[in-house]
Amino acid sequence: MFFHILITLFATVLTQTYEPTWESIDSRPLPDWYDNSKFGIFMHWGVYCVPGYRSEWFWWHWQGENDPNCTEYMAKNYAPGYTYAQFANDFRAEFFDADAFREIVEASGAKYFVFTSKHHEGYTMWPSKVSWNWNSVDIGPKIDVIDALKKAFAKTDIHFGLYFSLYEWFNPQYMQDTQKNTTDYVDQISYPQLLDIVNTYQPEVVWSDGDWDMTAEYWKSKEFIAWLYNESPVKDTVVVNDRWGRGVMGVHGGYLTYEDNYIAGTLLARKWENCDSLDQYSWGGRRTMRSGDVLSVHDAIAELAQTIACNGNFLLNVGPDMHGKIPPLLEERLRQIGDFVKANAEAVYGTHPWAYQSDLNNVWYTSNLRNDNLPKQRVWNPQDQQNTIIYAWLIDVNLTEYTLQNVKVVDQTKVTILSTGTELSKSKGSNGELIVNLDKVPWEKLVRIDVLVLKIEYAQSDSHDPLASPTPTSALGEESKKPRDFKSLRQKDVEILSHSLK
Numbered sequence: 001m002f003f004h005i006l007i008t009l010f011a012t013v014l015t016q017t018y019e020p021t022w023e024s025i026d027s028r029p030l031p032d033w034y035d036n037s038k039f040g041i042f043m044h045w046g047v048y049c050v051p052g053y054r055s056e057w058f059w060w061h062w063q064g065e066n067d068p069n070c071t072e073y074m075a076k077n078y079a080p081g082y083t084y085a086q087f088a089n090d091f092r093a094e095f096f097d098a099d100a101f102r103e104i105v106e107a108s109g110a111k112y113f114v115f116t117s118k119h120h121e122g123y124t125m126w127p128s129k130v131s132w133n134w135n136s137v138d139i140g141p142k143i144d145v146i147d148a149l150k151k152a153f154a155k156t157d158i159h160f161g162l163y164f165s166l167y168e169w170f171n172p173q174y175m176q177d178t179q180k181n182t183t184d185y186v187d188q189i190s191y192p193q194l195l196d197i198v199n200t201y202q203p204e205v206v207w208s209d210g211d212w213d214m215t216a217e218y219w220k221s222k223e224f225i226a227w228l229y230n231e232s233p234v235k236d237t238v239v240v241n242d243r244w245g246r247g248v249m250g251v252h253g254g255y256l257t258y259e260d261n262y263i264a265g266t267l268l269a270r271k272w273e274n275c276d277s278l279d280q281y282s283w284g285g286r287r288t289m290r291s292g293d294v295l296s297v298h299d300a301i302a303e304l305a306q307t308i309a310c311n312g313n314f315l316l317n318v319g320p321d322m323h324g325k326i327p328p329l330l331e332e333r334l335r336q337i338g339d340f341v342k343a344n345a346e347a348v349y350g351t352h353p354w355a356y357q358s359d360l361n362n363v364w365y366t367s368n369l370r371n372d373n374l375p376k377q378r379v380w381n382p383q384d385q386q387n388t389i390i391y392a393w394l395i396d397v398n399l400t401e402y403t404l405q406n407v408k409v410v411d412q413t414k415v416t417i418l419s420t421g422t423e424l425s426k427s428k429g430s431n432g433e434l435i436v437n438l439d440k441v442p443w444e445k446l447v448r449i450d451v452l453v454l455k456i457e458y459a460q461s462d463s464h465d466p467l468a469s470p471t472p473t474s475a476l477g478e479e480s481k482k483p484r485d486f487k488s489l490r491q492k493d494v495e496i497l498s499h500s501l502k
């Protein structure tokens with residue numbers, strides 16, 4: 001008893017409290033699980049999957065900007081006067097099985113899962129008391145979807161997170177606030193909803209969005225995050241992103257997202273996240289999706305490598321349909337991504353960026369320390385001949401001999417294929433660089449997507465500091481830049497919306 005009191009006292013003294021200021025909020029170290037996870041699955045699911053046309057922004061395209069394609073789609077397929085709200089009647093999700101979703105996410109190799117509790121349409125996937133008749137229990141599936149998913153994921157080691165849209169396009173209270181400088185919508189809807197989802201479902205990620213038209217002061221974001229970090233049931237494990245008010249994205253919060261599909265390209269000292277959607281044209285389920293619209297396994301793995309090499313996490317999105325199914329093509333992609341990630345797990349989970357991020361011919365690096373005696377919160381691993389293990393991700397394997405300029409070879413240096421342990425022969429270039437011969441790669445034993453992960457041990461020590469002198473993109477050659485310029489329709493939508501609300 002006495003001992004217990006002592007421990008409690010001690011813990012109280014050690015507990016850091018955070019002030020509702022960006023300076024204080026930004027000073028909180030991210031809980032380790034987030035960086036260690038590297039890879040997460042994002043899921044956009046809401047009423048928008050019923051029209052399933054254009055994207056999850058359908059309502060906005062149709063009635064916010066009178067897009068002729070959407071108007072025509074409605075005129076052709078629905079009775080005159082049909083409202084967006086009526087789509088919810090058809091959102092029956094009759095084949096929804098939380099365990100099926102959970103199993104697919106597990107198969108993908110992801111270590112966290114972020115689910116849309118509410119998107120910009122305002123429909124909540126839980127029985128929000130302040131979203132009467134516009135939530136998944138009152139209308140649509142007639143179940144608390146978040147609760148079902150939370151329970152399914154509780155059986156796994158996958159961290160459960162929630163996305164939340166601060167604004168709602170057509171909420172009359174929100175529209176009044178933007179015009180009359182009142183705060184009714186925040187006080188009565190968005191703030192209570194944030195507290196509700198955290199207290200009820202205890203998410204370990206709060207992924208905020210829809211913030212851009214109003215200030216963080218309007219959203220009471222700093223008060224919310226201080227509460228989240230000091231008092232909430234997830235205060236020790238929760239992470240948040242950076243979309244908390246106009247001008248905040250890319251600057252303040254927990255980890256930084258910058259914009260959708262952001263890929264840094266060079267090492268960033270602050271933890272960041274690249275979110276991208278398997279369907280390159282929509283985050284929500286889309287009936288007109290074609291196979292060519294979907295990110296390939298190769299490109300998803302290439303994005304993962306480039307992201308984690310530079311201190312990012314990769315959050316890959318999938319949008320289920322109105323029946324409660326993940327489209328089989330997307331399911332297959334996730335399983336195949338998982339096959340590769342699991343075969344190369346050692347180069348993914350719990351790694352750190354290396355002293356160099358990339359090399360010629362689209363090669364990206366991650367690393368581990370044999371004896372990890374450095375502070376956990378470090379950004380990168382220095383190169384120490386005895387201690388550092390380098391993982392070289394060869395993204396487009398099309399050469400029989402690879403020259404890795406940034407890896408300096410000594411006699412002891414050992415190069416193996418990570419997933420099979422096959423040792424490869426090496427030689428030394430004129431500047432001491434490592435040349436690896438790929439003639440002996442047992443392709444038949446590999447998950448074949450033209451990406452090969454090499455494990456390199458006992459390379460020469462090197463004092464290069466990537467934060468002091470980042471590898472200039474120009475020195476990498478054209479090949480080493482990002483394989484595609486990921487530009488989704490969504491970013492354009494954001495600009496259009498911001499413009500039209502002014």
Ligand SMILES: *[C@@H]1O[C@H](CO)[C@@H](O)[C@H](O)[C@H]1NC(C)=O
Nearest residue numbers: 054061066067068069070489
């Ligand atoms: C409307 O549909 C046409 C034909 O499919 C397409 O070319 C055009 O880009 C669409 N417009 C918008 C705004 O999406």
Ligand SMILES: *[C@@H]1O[C@H](CO)[C@@H](O)[C@H](O)[C@H]1NC(C)=O
Nearest residue numbers: 177179180181182183217218
């Ligand atoms: C809006 O309200 C806030 C606080 O109620 C006040 O500080 C601010 O000056 C107001 N802005 C305008 C443009 O009226």
Ligand SMILES: *[C@@H]1O[C@H](CO)[C@@H](O)[C@H](O)[C@H]1NC(C)=O
Nearest residue numbers: 361362396397398399479480
């Ligand atoms: C090999 O891959 C690199 C990197 O993607 C590319 O730039 C190059 O053109 C490819 N070479 C051949 C011979 O296909």
